[in-house]
Amino acid sequence: GIRMGGGLLLAAAFVMFFGITGTSRNVILLDSLMPPAVFNVILAQKYNTDANAVASTIFIGTLPSIVTQSLFLLFVT
Numbered sequence: 001g002i003r004m005g006g007g008l009l010l011a012a013a014f015v016m017f018f019g020i021t022g023t024s025r026n027v028i029l030l031d032s033l034m035p036p037a038v039f040n041v042i043l044a045q046k047y048n049t050d051a052n053a054v055a056s057t058i059f060i061g062t063l064p065s066i067v068t069q070s071l072f073l074l075f076v077t
Contacts, residue, residue, distance in 0.1 A: 007032040008068075026076050033069050035062035 011032035015025045036058045044051040 029076075030069065030072055033065055033072055035065040 008029065011029050014020070015028055020028065038058060040058065041051050041055050044054040
């Protein structure tokens with residue numbers, strides 16, 4: 001899987017490759033910094049997998065996103 005920061009690197013490559021600039025570029029980059037979706041816990045429960053492990057992963061992924069999103073917004077606004 002993609003490790004932390006991989007989404008941002010892919011998004012940066014995407015906007016550079018396609019020449020996307022301005023607000024569209026910032027939205028794509030900000031979206032790549034979003035934490036994992038809570039909906040994954042519902043899917044884990046539906047398919048009888050370890051929903052607690054999924055919830056823990058979401059929690060751990062959300063913590064750094066609070067900082068990275070704030071820093072990103074500080075630099076682009």
